[in-house]
Amino acid sequence: MNKPNMSLDEIRENVSRIDQQLLTLLADRRKLSLEVAKSKIQTQKPVRDIEREQVLLEKLVADGSAHDLDPQYVTKIFHDIIEDSVLYQQAFLQRLANPDNEQPLARVSFLGGKGSYSNLAARNFFARKHTKLAEIQCPNFKEVIEVVENGNADYGVLPIENTSSGSINDVYDQLQHTRLSIVGEITQPIEHCLLTSVDTDVDKIEVLYSHPQPHQQCSEFLRSLGDIKQEYCSSTAEAMKLVAEMNSPTVAAIGNANSGEFYGLKPLKFGIANQQENHTRFIVVARKPIDVTALIPAKTTFIMSTGQTAGSLVECLLVLKNNGINMTKLESRPVLGNPWEEMFYVDVEGNLRTDVMKETLEELTKLTRYIKVLGSYPIENVAPCEIDV
Structure with a gap:
């Protein structure tokens, strides 16, 4: 136990000591997660085990309450630790599957x-x-x-x-x-914020620089500024550089606060995007495709052009449904030079190495005028498992 009436310096020393212990323990846990990945090569078990993650989190939440740690705090910390473990294992397995890319x-x-x-x-x-x-x-x-x-x-x-x-x-x-x-x-x-090179007020800003996408993503905030001139740049980095060079209280850029520090800019207002979860x-x-080991979840992206007949796209989507392939994205874009013809971009959850994915693409080839696989690659968005807290 800590002795009573410690000085601030003593308290800080104890905090630093505990922080170092935490770092050592996190490093040890990472090493063990690598041993888990090696064992799964032998057993051919997938990297993620959602059921085990749920049981683990539920136990950690219960154990945490005995230490006066609230469930949300424990869940947030261990979601990050589990995500790191999954990605660390996936990266290791992918290095083994693609030694030429090392x-x-x-x-x-x-x-x-x-x-x-x-x-x-x-x-x-x-x-x-x-x-x-x-x-x-x-x-x-x-x-x-x-x-x-x-x-x-x-x-x-x-x-x-x-x-x-x-x-x-x-x-x-x-x-x-x-x-x-x-x-x-x-x-x-x-994380969009308003960045300036000098101390100023929002109502003094006359010109705002950024890439077109941030302008669009912050449209509600920009409308609140009234009659302000919006200048488009090739990137947020170019916008920040321009504002830094102008060194004026009437110009600002939209960009990331940490990135703004590279250019000597200061955040004038945080959280200006239409959606906070942005x-x-x-x-x-x-230039070369990669192999994705069957032990980790994969996504495959392809483009296709269907026939100009009623129901042609529906027939293709039914192939995915009938083969149990989950589609996560469908986007259409015009084919340049061919009026009224669309090219469809499709993301599905599936590994190009599996028989079901190969058979699916073979069926789609028969139904389409053109099809091309753009890539099969690891899914690196580790969605946290849900538990009741």
Whole structure:
């Protein structure tokens, strides 16, 4: 027990000591999760065991109450620990399945400069792989793809959809023509705030800079500002750089607060997005497809063009239903040069290596005018299991 009437310095020393113990224990737990992954290779059991996770969380919540820890606090902490364990195991198994892709340094292209949301997504994705980055900044989505296609980058990171503003059509249109394969995904929280280079007030802002997507995602806040000029930039990073250079109390940028620090910007107002739960899903593309081990959940993305007859799309969707394939995304985009013809982008939960997925694609090939698999890759969005707390 702690002795009574400790000084502030003594209290802080005890807190630091406990923090170090926690770090040691978390590292030990990670090592054990790796041993779990190795054992599952022998038994061919999937990485996630939802039933066991639920039992574990329920016991931890009950045990936590004996230490005066409220259920929400315990659940939040262990959801994060379980997510880390799952992703750590998946990354290990994927390295074994794709030994040729193992590299300590990856050249990665993305939209914008340092601190753009695409840059943050790239850093987070490859941090999970314990891979260092050589960052390649690009002014548009087309160039993000082209530098990978011509071999000047190993991977490209592209935003594909946002929970507030929806699909990012420019990226979907680029995917129609690329030779690249989707090899990964990551969902990045988007935390928009108003950034300025000097101390000022919101009602003094006359011009606001950002990429078109943040303008759209913060439309309700922008309307509240009245007659303000909105300037579009190629990325949030470019917007932040411009505002920093102007050094004016009448201009601001929309971007991430931590990224704003790279440019010496200060947050003037937080939480300006229409939806507080604002997330963007990013895909990672490369020149070669990857194999996804059967021990982890996979997603497959393909594009298809159906016949111009009534019910042709319905027939394709019935193939997915009849084969028990869960579709998570369906997006249509016009085929350039072919008026009134649509290209459909489809995300399904399924591994390209499985017989059911192969049979599904064979059936779809017979029903479509054109079909192309864009990639089969690990699902890295670890949804927390639900328990009553």
